[in-house]
Amino acid sequence: DSGVTQTPKHLITATGQRVTLRCSPRSGDLSVYWYQQSLDQGLQFLIHYYNGEERAKGNILERFSAQQFPDLHSELNLSSLELGDSALYFCASGRQPTYEQYFGPGTRLTVT
Amino acid sequence: TQLLEQSPQFLSIQEGENLTVYCNSSSVFSSLQWYRQEPGEGPVLLVTVVTGGEVKKLKRLTFQFGDARKDSSLHITAAQPGDTGLYLCAGAEGVIYNQGGKLIFGQGTELSVKP
Numbered sequence: 431d432s433g434v435t436q437t438p439k440h441l442i443t444a445t446g447q448r449v450t451l452r453c454s455p456r457s458g459d460l461s462v463y464w465y466q467q468s469l470d471q472g473l474q475f476l477i478h479y480y481n482g483e484e485r486a487k488g489n490i491l492e493r494f495s496a497q498q499f500p501d502l503h504s505e506l507n508l509s510s511l512e513l514g515d516s517a518l519y520f521c522a523s524g525r526q527p528t529y530e531q532y533f534g535p536g537t538r539l540t541v542t
Numbered sequence: 543t544q545l546l547e548q549s550p551q552f553l554s555i556q557e558g559e560n561l562t563v564y565c566n567s568s569s570v571f572s573s574l575q576w577y578r579q580e581p582g583e584g585p586v587l588l589v590t591v592v593t594g595g596e597v598k599k600l601k602r603l604t605f606q607f608g609d610a611r612k613d614s615s616l617h618i619t620a621a622q623p624g625d626t627g628l629y630l631c632a633g634a635e636g637v638i639y640n641q642g643g644k645l646i647f648g649q650g651t652e653l654s655v656k657p
Contacts, residue, residue, distance in 0.1 A: 432584065463644065473585070473630065473647040486644050520584050522645075529573050529634040531645055533584035 433457065434534035436521050442540045448509040451537045455502055455523030461485075462504040463524070463531060464496055468517040479504055511541045545569075546633055548648035555621055556656055563616045563651045565631035572634050574614045575645070576605055579628040621655045628652050 433456035443449055455462050464476040475488035479498035490496075493511075498504040508515060518538050522531040549564050565574070573592045577585035589598050591607035591614060598605045602625075604617040614631055632645040 432586070434584075465645075472649045473632075473645075475644040475646070478644055488644060518582075522584075529643060530575060530587055530590050531632075532587060533577075535584050536582070538582070 432532040432534065434521060434523050434532055436519075436534035436537050438537060439535065440538050440540075442542065443511060444542055445511055445513060447511050447541075448507065449511065449539065451506040451508070451519055451521075451539075453504045453506070453521030453523075453534060455504070455521075456525075456532055459523035459525045459532075460502065461524045461531075462498055462502070463522040464490075464504070464506050465520045465522065465533075466517050467520060467536075473520070476506070508539070513541050515539065516541045546631055546646055546648040548629075548631055548651050550651060551649065552652045552654075554654040554656065557622055558620050559655075561618050561621060561653070563629055563631075563653075564613070565615065565648050566613045567633065568612065569633075570611045571646075572611075572643075574607055574611070574634070575632045576614070576616055577630040577632060579630060579650075581628075585630055618653075621653075623655045623657050626653055626655050 435454045437452045460481045462479045467473045476490045477496050478486040482498050493509050496506045518536045520536045522533045524531040546567050575590045576588045579585040589605045594609045594611045596607045602619045606615050629651045631648045634643045
């Protein structure tokens with residue numbers, strides 16, 4: 431158990447809908463990262479938050495947004511969902527000084 | 543964005559054999575990590591290497607970071623069926639002092655160890 435929790439574990443929704451994925455980092459970790467994993471793209475970095483502020487963005491679509499709250503949990507919002515958004519979404523948290531990241535169990539999103 | 547290339551992509555061996563997985567880049571990374579992932583689960587951190595030339599051992603797994611910090615290898619001795627899984631290397635990029643940075647992942651090596 432990495433100490434990172436993600437909910438829900440599975441999510442099935444229709445095209446055009448909006449969903450919210452939730453992540454709670456390990457106790458004491460200020461950084462939260464979101465990644466998307468699909469069969470053809472592998473693990474792709476989406477966005478990094480540190481202590482409530484956005485620090486880096488990857489190839490995150492404009493339809494996707496995230497935020498980190500004062501209690502350090504984070505939410506990833508996916509809107510106007512398309513079939514191609516079906517993937518595993520992972521949250522990771524980390525702390526200094528080794529930049530190690532610890533991954534949650536993931537949310538499997540299926541868009542039908 | 544820096545790229546990491548892993549090889550081989552797939553490896554199927556018999557129990558007791560040795561194997562090496564390679565992770566190469568043309569760019570320098572501040573640190574490199576190896577993860578193991580089971581189907582449907584999150585990657586689990588195995589090791590972090592930071593210093594060029596560094597060698598770390600984790601039971602039957604030996605990790606090496608290249609002198610120039612551009613490449614790394616994972617060697618497994620006497621593989622067991624329990625070693626089966628997806629092995630991923632990841633390099634830290636865009637590190638902001640004391641705040642962390644994103645990980646760039648290789649495509650992974652799918653290892654199958656048959657009894």
